[in-house]
Amino acid sequence: xxxxxxxxxxxxxxxxxxxxxxxxxxxxxxxxxxxxxxxxxxxxxxxxxxxxxxxxxxxxxxxxxxxxxxxxxxxxxxxxxxxxxxxxxxxxxxxxxxxxxxxxxxxxxxxxxxxxxxxxxxxxxxxxxxxxxxxxxxxxxxxxxxxxxxxxxxxxxxxxxxxxxxxxxxxx
Numbered sequence: 101x102x103x104x105x106x107x108x109x110x111x112x113x114x115x116x117x118x119x120x121x122x123x124x125x126x127x128x129x130x131x132x133x134x135x136x137x138x139x140x141x142x143x144x145x146x147x148x149x150x151x152x153x154x155x156x157x158x159x160x161x162x163x164x165x166x167x168x169x170x171x172x173x174x175x176x177x178x179x180x181x182x183x184x185x186x187x188x189x190x191x192x193x194x195x196x197x198x199x200x201x202x203x204x205x206x207x208x209x210x211x212x213x214x215x216x217x218x219x220x221x222x223x224x225x226x227x228x229x230x231x232x233x234x235x236x237x238x239x240x241x242x243x244x245x246x247x248x249x250x251x252x253x254x255x256x257x258x259x260x261x262x263x264x265x266x267x268x269x270x271x272x
Contacts (some may be wrong), residue, residue, distance in 0.1 A: 126239060130262025131165050135197040139170040139255065141248035145177035161232065166264045174266075176249040180226060181266070186252030189271040192219060196252060206236035206258040213256075215244075218272040221254065226264035234258060 134213040152171040155269055163172035174181070194217075205214040211223040213236065221244075223231060247253040247266065257264040 128241070128259035130258070130260055132149070132167060134168070135200070135243055135259055136165045136168045136170070136257070138196060138245050139173060139248055142173075142176055143269075145165045145175070147175060149174055163227075163264050165257065165264065166262060170264075173249060178207050179255055180224070180251070181250035181269065183248075183252040183268075188252075189269055192221075192244065192254060192269040193243070194219070195246050197243055200243055200259065202239065202241060203236050206219060208236075212270065213267075220272070221267040222270055223256070224253075224266040230263060231256075231258075231265045234261070 123162050128135055149161065149163075149172045151159045152164070152166055152169075153159055161172050163170075163174075165171070171253045201215045203213050204216055205220075206212070211225070212220055213223070214220040241259045243257045243259060244267070245255040245257060245264075247255050250266070252268065253269050254269060256267045
């Protein structure tokens with residue numbers, strides 16, 4: 101009787117740690133306080149990254165989300181995102197706005213991060229400059245999205261800055 105109960109709790113714990121329940125003390129600060137829906141797939145492979153234009157003639161070309169609109173996403177046919185073997189380490193299944201994560205471990209030298217449950221990712225080298233100043237070991241929350249334009253890639257979205265970067269799933 102005790103063994104099945106202990107086994108059930110052991111299996112349930114990583115799932116509970118991944119649940120994306122809104123926490124009042126740590127509401128998203130970006131995107132008008134909401135976690136955005138997944139980015140839409142673009143049909144034109146030559147679609148250019150769309151910058152956000154402000155009334156004051158200021159242009160923000162950093163990859164980010166505002167008012168649920170994904171700005172700055174690289175072209176679907178950008179050769180940097182080609183994998184000879186997409187999903188070589190398997191598929192990460194716990195993605196989307198219903199899952200929020202805190203980074204459990206971070207390797208700044210190799211640009212790798214670990215989520216609860218031992219899942220780890222590597223930030224794309226060309227996106228690394230965008231997120232070097234993120235507080236990886238603070239209370240910032242992150243959401244993983246499947247990249248709808250680049251097969252085999254995921255997007256790591258910071259719910260407090262609104263900025264996202266490309267990450268590849270390395271496994272557990």
